[in-house]
Amino acid sequence: MIESTSNPAIAVKGELGRSIRTGSGRRTDRKNRLRFYNRAFRIACIASAVFVCLILLSILFFMFRTGVLTFQTVSPAKFFFSTDWSPENESYGAFVFIFGTVALTVLTLLFSVPISVFVAVFLAEVAPLWLRNLLRPILDLLVGIPSVVYGFLGMTILIPLLRQAAGTDLADGILAASIVLSIMVLPTISRISDDAISAVPKKFRDASYALGATRFQTTFRVVLPSARSGILYGVILGMARAVGETMAVVMVIGNTPQLADAFLKPTSVLTSNIVMQIPNVPFDSTWNYALYMMGFLLLAISLLMIVVIRVVQRRGAKR
Amino acid sequence: MKKWFKSLGVAAMAIAITTTGVTAAGAASSLSGKIVINGSSALLPLTLQAANEFKKLNPKVKISASAAGSVTGPQSVRKGIADIGACDWDASMDVPGFKKFDGQVANRVAVIPFAAVVNKNVKVDSLTNKQLADIFSGKITNWKDVGGADADIVVVNRAFGSGTRVNFQLKALNGVDFMTKGSNYKEVKSSGDMKTAVDTTPNAIGYLDLVYVSGSIKALKINDVAPTEANVINGTYKVWGYGYYMTKGQPTGATKAFIDYVQSAKFQNGSLKKLKFIPLSAMK
Numbered sequence: 001m002i003e004s005t006s007n008p009a010i011a012v013k014g015e016l017g018r019s020i021r022t023g024s025g026r027r028t029d030r031k032n033r034l035r036f037y038n039r040a041f042r043i044a045c046i047a048s049a050v051f052v053c054l055i056l057l058s059i060l061f062f063m064f065r066t067g068v069l070t071f072q073t074v075s076p077a078k079f080f081f082s083t084d085w086s087p088e089n090e091s092y093g094a095f096v097f098i099f100g101t102v103a104l105t106v107l108t109l110l111f112s113v114p115i116s117v118f119v120a121v122f123l124a125e126v127a128p129l130w131l132r133n134l135l136r137p138i139l140d141l142l143v144g145i146p147s148v149v150y151g152f153l154g155m156t157i158l159i160p161l162l163r164q165a166a167g168t169d170l171a172d173g174i175l176a177a178s179i180v181l182s183i184m185v186l187p188t189i190s191r192i193s194d195d196a197i198s199a200v201p202k203k204f205r206d207a208s209y210a211l212g213a214t215r216f217q218t219t220f221r222v223v224l225p226s227a228r229s230g231i232l233y234g235v236i237l238g239m240a241r242a243v244g245e246t247m248a249v250v251m252v253i254g255n256t257p258q259l260a261d262a263f264l265k266p267t268s269v270l271t272s273n274i275v276m277q278i279p280n281v282p283f284d285s286t287w288n289y290a291l292y293m294m295g296f297l298l299l300a301i302s303l304l305m306i307v308v309i310r311v312v313q314r315r316g317a318k319r
Numbered sequence: 320m321k322k323w324f325k326s327l328g329v330a331a332m333a334i335a336i337t338t339t340g341v342t343a344a345g346a347a348s349s350l351s352g353k354i355v356i357n358g359s360s361a362l363l364p365l366t367l368q369a370a371n372e373f374k375k376l377n378p379k380v381k382i383s384a385s386a387a388g389s390v391t392g393p394q395s396v397r398k399g400i401a402d403i404g405a406c407d408w409d410a411s412m413d414v415p416g417f418k419k420f421d422g423q424v425a426n427r428v429a430v431i432p433f434a435a436v437v438n439k440n441v442k443v444d445s446l447t448n449k450q451l452a453d454i455f456s457g458k459i460t461n462w463k464d465v466g467g468a469d470a471d472i473v474v475v476n477r478a479f480g481s482g483t484r485v486n487f488q489l490k491a492l493n494g495v496d497f498m499t500k501g502s503n504y505k506e507v508k509s510s511g512d513m514k515t516a517v518d519t520t521p522n523a524i525g526y527l528d529l530v531y532v533s534g535s536i537k538a539l540k541i542n543d544v545a546p547t548e549a550n551v552i553n554g555t556y557k558v559w560g561y562g563y564y565m566t567k568g569q570p571t572g573a574t575k576a577f578i579d580y581v582q583s584a585k586f587q588n589g590s591l592k593k594l595k596f597i598p599l600s601a602m603k
Contacts, residue, residue, distance in 0.1 A: 280480020
């Protein structure tokens, strides 16, 4: 963000000089005043940017500082690879939750990405204009629905349906959670992909049709590859939302610290376990530190994704 | 001008108090201070109601109340963040999973009954303590073993650290450990989630504060005694616990006055009863 301020600054400087030359009245006063305002504005912007960075870094530092205390009593190997999470017996193995988070995210993407891309293709390529203008605001609205609502609907409608379909007693688990999450991230991914596809120049399509390609061939061989980086950007944004989502997941995942070795088995992920236990955790206990460490892991995963986003963007800009 | 209004207000209140004949409150209204309360969410409605009434009597006392979970109550008191820690169990003694808090005094403020609840499709009406313990520890997994239909039992539990869980474990399950794994076992975050989960899951069993039991879920008899306020008071229904205000040492000043107010007959038999808690005096 800081780097992008340099260009406008130069532009403003040029503007400034011209206005002084053409202006009338007491030149030096106006020049000094403008210079002062411009400099103050610049400093305010830089200060804000630095402030935000400081907040982010201090959050990271605080989470890590508290979380790392876990390893005073629990070995890192046990924390990362043991599946036994029972705070009542001083046993803190977070593998169940790490695995659950990764599995849930992957499954969510498997469900949501193909559907989202088809929705995006439909919106950008197939739908008539009036339908497109109707559907886009609806998808934008869906992004704004609070996640608790999705969770409650999942708990009261989706889970009984799954229970009937599968014939099990409880249908809470990875499958229910990933369906709920897929519905949540679908509007995000499809709207961003839609924008990316719409931005592909018309001449690409015209050239493809001129060579005798069908609409299917044009879409999948020409348009989608051209919009690839934009679509990937949407997928990563959706993935970041899926990883960090808590309220909806906690209502349908079952919250049992056991490995998710079946789709319909109650299990737990990083976010749901933190939100379940944080109200009841004693301060200054290994249990508390372990929860902070899990929070830090989540932050680290999100940050990693943001880095990936930047890399993808840069590569897209180069082409 | 502002000061003048204030003193006028105090004078008017003093007159109002003396004329209505509440002599004790006349002395207490000079009380000032700040009380911070944190802890159990089950006790929060009671605390808020009491704080409102107490503030009317003692306008100079500032009270702020919040709730995060039972164990945060005595913890906040130990750290010095709160003056009163509301807790669903006596935190000055060891309970399963939680060590005692040294130097804290437990002040009883209310009686909270609990009930084992099942989904409406379950045919069983009554269970013994032994049967409940076997179900929640995972030894009995089918309703037909306790006189119901041939169906798997789905156990819904509160997360470790919940005050309701501690009380239910101590009073209904004779302290037996809960099961922690299985495909028919899940945990929920709050009393509200427990209610929804048991309500929407066939063959489910769970437990709740009695005040939450309503609608289509069914409260079980324990040892053939129905969970009613009358049965708690006459001593036949054993699954209940005291709600406590934990303080660092014996309470003093405004904190003591507030706890005294909550324990007073006026509050116990009035607002506390209306909130469906049971007055302390009924248990003696």
